[in-house]
Amino acid sequence: MSILGRVADLFTAKTHKLLNALEDPNEVLDLSYEKMLSGLQETKAHLADVIAQQKSLERQIxxxxxxxxxxxxxxxxxxxxERDDLAKAALVHRRRAMDNRATLEQALNAILPQISKLTDYQQRLQERIEKFRTQKETMKASYAAAQAQVKAQQSLTGIGERLGGVGETYQRAEDRMLATRDKADAMDSMIEQGIVNDPLDKRSSAEKELAALRDKHAVDDDLAALKAQLGPKVIGSSSSAGSLPKPEGEAKE
Structure with missing residues (x-):
């Protein structure tokens, strides 16, 4: 195959693909129906003209x-x-009228089959149009249902154009959330290890550890002072409050 032939085939294939993408089945069906109606109107117009000729010929006959x-x-x-001359003139006129009538009748007999064919064609075309109209509406309804089904399936699976990136968007959001959480955990670990310090806290690591020890000892000292302030009675009563009472027989002994 020559280069020009291959280019022509490629152009034809691209054109068909573009037309298929732009073609709407509903519009194509409506256009076909309109063309059939136009053909029916033309048939009716031709039939009316032929019938008009028939009526004219019958009137002339x-x-x-x-x-x-x-x-x-x-x-x-x-x-x-006893006017033979006038009789001959009348007979000549009669002969001419008879010839004219024969011509008119011949023309009438020629168009009668056309009228029959056009009438039959009109009837069959009208029946076909009615059948096509029913099929067209059925097909349009089926196509609309199929479109709705496809859109519903696309919504469920995320394949459609509007929902095509939902899965990827969700994955990116989840990855970003996990990365942020890992970063927060890392910061907490670094703060606990003293790797990262509060910029407003100017103390060194040793000073912070000493402060933590002082706080612990201070709490222990506060607890001991509280116990000393309450005294041994309070402590004893609190310890005996939890013991069970002795039975009456043991108490008498």
Whole structure:
């Protein structure tokens, strides 16, 4: 295959793909239906023209019949009056009317089959249009249902254009949350180890440890002072309050 042939095939394939992407089945069905209706209207117009010709020929044939009858009457009247010249003129007129009538009848017989065919074609085309209209509405309803089903499935699976990045967005958010949490845990560990200090606290690590020890001893001293202040009675009563009473027999002994 030549280069031009391959380019032509490629262009045709691209064109068909673009048309398929732009083509809406509902619009195509409506357009086809409109074309069929237009064809039916044209058929009706042609049939009306042919029927009009039929009526015109029938009217002319009727007129020719009147002329023939009148010419025969004129010829008979001329014969009775012994006017052969007038009788001959009437018979000539009768002959011409008869020839004209034969021509008109021949034309009428020629268009009668056309009228029959156009009438039959119109009836079949109208039935086909009604059938296509029903099929069109059914197909449009099925297409709408299929579209709704596809959109629902896309919403559930996240495949659609609007929801296509939901899974990735959720994954990125989860990764960012985990990274932030790990960073917070690392900061807590560094603060506990003294690697990171409060910028407002100017004490060294040793000073902080000493302060923690002083706080611990101070709490122990406060507890001992509280016990000394309450005295041994309070402490004894508190310790005996939890013991069980002795039975009455043992108490008498």
């Amino acid at each position: 009727t007129t020719a019949d009147h002329e023939i009858a009148g010419a025969e009457d004129d010829a008979a009247t001329a014969v009775k009056a």
